Amino acid sequence: MWQLYHFPLCPFSRKVRLLLSEKGIGYELWRENPWEGRDEFRAMNPAGHTPVLRNEERDITLADSRAICEYFEETSDKQPMINGTAAGRAEIRRLVALFDENFHSDVTGPLLYERMKKRLVLRQSPDSKALREAMRLAHEHLYYIDYLLDHRPWLAGPTMSLADLAAAAQISVADYLGGLDWAGHDQARAWYSVFKSRPSFRPLLTERMDVIQPPEHYADVNA
Numbered sequence: 001m002w003q004l005y006h007f008p009l010c011p012f013s014r015k016v017r018l019l020l021s022e023k024g025i026g027y028e029l030w031r032e033n034p035w036e037g038r039d040e041f042r043a044m045n046p047a048g049h050t051p052v053l054r055n056e057e058r059d060i061t062l063a064d065s066r067a068i069c070e071y072f073e074e075t076s077d078k079q080p081m082i083n084g085t086a087a088g089r090a091e092i093r094r095l096v097a098l099f100d101e102n103f104h105s106d107v108t109g110p111l112l113y114e115r116m117k118k119r120l121v122l123r124q125s126p127d128s129k130a131l132r133e134a135m136r137l138a139h140e141h142l143y144y145i146d147y148l149l150d151h152r153p154w155l156a157g158p159t160m161s162l163a164d165l166a167a168a169a170q171i172s173v174a175d176y177l178g179g180l181d182w183a184g185h186d187q188a189r190a191w192y193s194v195f196k197s198r199p200s201f202r203p204l205l206t207e208r209m210d211v212i213q214p215p216e217h218y219a220d221v222n223a
Contacts, residue, residue: 005041005052007034008207009116011108012065012100013051014169021200022080039088042064057148064102069162084162092156095148095163103219104169106137106168111179116212133168135179142185149187168195172204176214178191182223 004020006013015030020027032041045052045063053062064067082092111134114126145167148155156163170191174180178203182189186211195201196219205219217223 001055001057001210003030003054003056004028004126005050005054007032007057009112009173009212010034010050010208011104011169011173014172014204015100015162016051016053016067016068017204018165018169018200019072019081021203022081022165022198023072025072025076032044033118041097066096067221073162081149081160081165083159083161084157088111088157088172092163093158096166099163099166099170103167104143105133107134107141107179108174109171111174111177114179115177115179116209119212131179133180138174138180142182142188144182145188146185146192149191155191164191164195168192168201172201175218177212178215193223 002020002025004013004016006017006029008031017027032052034039034041034048034050037048041052042048044054044061047063047065051063051065051068053068054060062071069081073080082089084092110130114130114134118124118126145155152158154160154164155167171180194207208214
């Protein structure tokens, strides 16, 4: 059995969870607070970041969400998430990088720092200017999602792909932290509502942090 070391609001952990669930691969969740820097965890991933996936019986340890996703794309034929032509696969990987890097740097990362880490770890108040900037940039990313969905059924093309999983994982964390204003983003909101209704996504929507609660609309598949 695979053991996934994750943090509930880590969007990269969420991306892996979505992939595993869509492919029907069983796993157990083990919570890891990355800021604690446990020696045992760093032995599995010297970078000290979640997610890490471990299979004791097979003596396999996988770290980094992209590496994990690529591993299961190569070893599992069910529900391929990097598919299509060479150009199509390149587009999927481009969008995965955009959400993993740009969306996270602009939106999810600052929100996690200001509304989660400052509260739980640093015991500081959030910077309202940083929050406003993250929410402004969130609008720009949602406009781009609107644009993509004006031309395609899914973000990267005709079928659901890893690009959709990567985007939904980032958006779900930003939405949990109250960092998204969906007004004027009908295409993006409709796409995300479809994702929220998928069986793979429902466990994410039911989880709660002890001291950080999401907005009321967070788990509503019609919102």
